[in-house]
Amino acid sequence: MPEPTLTELESGIVQVTMPLPWALDHVHCYALAAADGWTLVDAGLGSRRTLAWWEEALKALGRPAVTRLVLTHYHPDHLGASAGLARLTGAREIVQGRLDRALSVAGWEEADDAGFERYLRDHGMPADLAAASTRAEIGTAVELAVPTRLVDEGDLVEAGGHRWRVLHLPGHADGHIALHDEDGRRLLGGDVLLDEITPNVGRWPDTEPDPLGRYLTTLRRLAGLAPAVVYPGHGPVIRAAADRAAEIAGHHDERLDVAAGALAAGAESAFETAQLIWKDEPLGFHEQRFALVEAISHLERLAAMGRAVEHRPARWRPAGEEARPQRAPLS
Numbered sequence: 001m002p003e004p005t006l007t008e009l010e011s012g013i014v015q016v017t018m019p020l021p022w023a024l025d026h027v028h029c030y031a032l033a034a035a036d037g038w039t040l041v042d043a044g045l046g047s048r049r050t051l052a053w054w055e056e057a058l059k060a061l062g063r064p065a066v067t068r069l070v071l072t073h074y075h076p077d078h079l080g081a082s083a084g085l086a087r088l089t090g091a092r093e094i095v096q097g098r099l100d101r102a103l104s105v106a107g108w109e110e111a112d113d114a115g116f117e118r119y120l121r122d123h124g125m126p127a128d129l130a131a132a133s134t135r136a137e138i139g140t141a142v143e144l145a146v147p148t149r150l151v152d153e154g155d156l157v158e159a160g161g162h163r164w165r166v167l168h169l170p171g172h173a174d175g176h177i178a179l180h181d182e183d184g185r186r187l188l189g190g191d192v193l194l195d196e197i198t199p200n201v202g203r204w205p206d207t208e209p210d211p212l213g214r215y216l217t218t219l220r221r222l223a224g225l226a227p228a229v230v231y232p233g234h235g236p237v238i239r240a241a242a243d244r245a246a247e248i249a250g251h252h253d254e255r256l257d258v259a260a261g262a263l264a265a266g267a268e269s270a271f272e273t274a275q276l277i278w279k280d281e282p283l284g285f286h287e288q289r290f291a292l293v294e295a296i297s298h299l300e301r302l303a304a305m306g307r308a309v310e311h312r313p314a315r316w317r318p319a320g321e322e323a324r325p326q327r328a329p330l331s
């Protein structure tokens with residue numbers, strides 16, 4: 001039976017790890033203690049089980065008065081349970097990034113499922129897989145808390161007896177925010193920097209073009225900021241943030257070369273590109289969707305660098321290459 005895990009990382013900061021029913025099998029939320037009310041960062045997936053786990057976790061923490069909930073970004077494993085957690089705790093203040101709130105409403109409350117399926121197909125995903133992939137997304141459990149405070153880059157948020165600076169760090173999500181404690185050089189980072197896995201940088205239908213360009217800027221900013229410790233949304237705590245940021249940037253440089261190689265080998269759509277990028281690691285059902293949107297990000301970055309051309313919508317070729325003869329699609 002999966003259950004939540006509580007880990008006190010330092011005095012007053014508890015990592016609350018919730019199981020996830022995915023290949024990525026957990027998400028870290030955080031509880032910051034303060035005499036005048038605790039702050040929770042992120043909520044977990046919006047299932048009844050998550051809320052039952054929160055009840056357990058809060059009991060283990062001594063049933064603290066929770067006054068504030070902060071949401072890092074709109075992905076379902078982070079804000080899915082936000083409405084339920086707000087009800088459960090009675091938190092007065094719900095803090096969310098201004099852009100992230102707009103994207104949450106567009107992505108979850110005004111979801112265009114037919115448009116999403118068409119988007120996957122347009123980028124080369126076979127119709128039956130696109131339909132199944134869209135159905136799987138519809139099943140995701142999300143109930144949005146209504147924020148009481150929308151924050152922007154540079155704003156200050158009180159949490160755990162400290163003032164944290166809001167940083168807008170796009171790439172993994174356009175509206176992603178993190179909380180930076182400048183004195184303690186600590187970062188509550190959400191998914192901007194992860195150890196062991198690289199954050200997915202997907203060009204979803206509601207993402208602005210070239211998210212990888214923005215993510216590489218975020219990585220440079222993190223390398224410069226060099227927090228002494230990053231408390232992440234998944235995986236181990238990061239204590240060499242600048243090195244990890246450089247490593248992830250290097251990973252994307254390699255992937256850009258592989259994507260360029262896929263175009264040179266005849267891939268034309270993002271789906272075909274993803275099949276070549278991941279040819280040695282067969283992708284599971286959900287991973288196909290993430291691989292596709294990440295391939296779009298790499299192709300758009302190559303185009304921004306002048307290394308690829310989108311010669312018609314969602315069809316790509318290496319820059320400098322003239323129109324190709326018609327050919328059968330790669331299978």
Ligand SMILES: [Zn+2]
Nearest residue numbers: 075077191233
């Ligand atoms: Zn996440």
